[in-house]
Amino acid sequence: QAHLVESGGGVVQPGGSLRLSCTGSGFNFGSYPIHWVRQAPGTGLQWLTAIWYDGSPQFYTDSVKGRFTISRDNSKNTGYLQMDGLRVDDTGVYFCATDTPPSDWGQGTLVTVSS
Amino acid sequence: DIQLTQSPSTLAASVGDKVTITCRASQSVDDWVAWYQHKPGKGPKRLIYRSTALDGRVPSRFSGSGSGTEFTLTISSLQPDDFATYYCLQYESYSGFSFGQGTKVEL
Numbered sequence: 001q002a003h004l005v006e007s008g009g010g011v012v013q014p015g016g017s018l019r020l021s022c023t024g025s026g027f028n029f030g031s032y033p034i035h036w037v038r039q040a041p042g043t044g045l046q047w048l049t050a051i052w053y054d055g056s057p058q059f060y061t062d063s064v065k066g067r068f069t070i071s072r073d074n075s076k077n078t079g080y081l082q083m084d085g086l087r088v089d090d091t092g093v094y095f096c097a098t099d100t101p102p103s104d105w106g107q108g109t110l111v112t113v114s115s
Numbered sequence: 116d117i118q119l120t121q122s123p124s125t126l127a128a129s130v131g132d133k134v135t136i137t138c139r140a141s142q143s144v145d146d147w148v149a150w151y152q153h154k155p156g157k158g159p160k161r162l163i164y165r166s167t168a169l170d171g172r173v174p175s176r177f178s179g180s181g182s183g184t185e186f187t188l189t190i191s192s193l194q195p196d197d198f199a200t201y202y203c204l205q206y207e208s209y210s211g212f213s214f215g216q217g218t219k220v221e222l
């Protein structure tokens with residue numbers, strides 16, 4: 001059974017950076033797209049970005065384009081979300097998921113952007 | 116960008132009730148719609164994909180319908196484990212997937 005674990009969340013000041021990781025097990029990680037989805041406090045789910053099986057292409061929602069970068073290392077069964085220029089409204093729980101539409105999800109990692 | 120509007124935002128129901136949640140798209144997404152159940156502290160659970168296809172291990176009381184711009188998730192007989200928030204997702208194009216704003220099903 002597919003299992004995903006996110007890590008790398010934490011507290012960061014506005015303008016700072018964080019890199020989230022998403023490690024998969026129990027399935028052929030390199031055969032599936034990876035997505036990142038965010039849930040801001042008190043709000044719903046927001047799709048952010050996705051990356052194809054072999055790393056190209058990548059897709060982004062407008063609000064993170066140019067600030068966030070998705071990547072993956074299939075040899076490590078791990079996907080990444082590099083987040084630069086963080087803003088207060090980037091605060092939330094970040095989930096990774098595989099397949100399209102996303103089928104298997106991690107439990108999320110909390111990112112707090114605050115001064 | 117394609118916008119999804121779910122209704123209602125909150126739904127009060129009892130065990131055994133039939134529950135219907137609607138999702139409307141701002142333009143046609145063919146049948147590229149999925150439905151998710153989300154509980155606090157957990158990752159979302161996919162229930163339905165391609166508008167009507169039930170995921171494995173999802174109880175048959177869940178069903179999906181619709182195409183184009185109008186979609187429906189139906190729970191035929193609400194069970195205690197079904198109290199949660201439900202989201203529709205359109206995945207018509209990788210240029211921008213989008214979720215509805217969610218429907219909280221509560222007692």
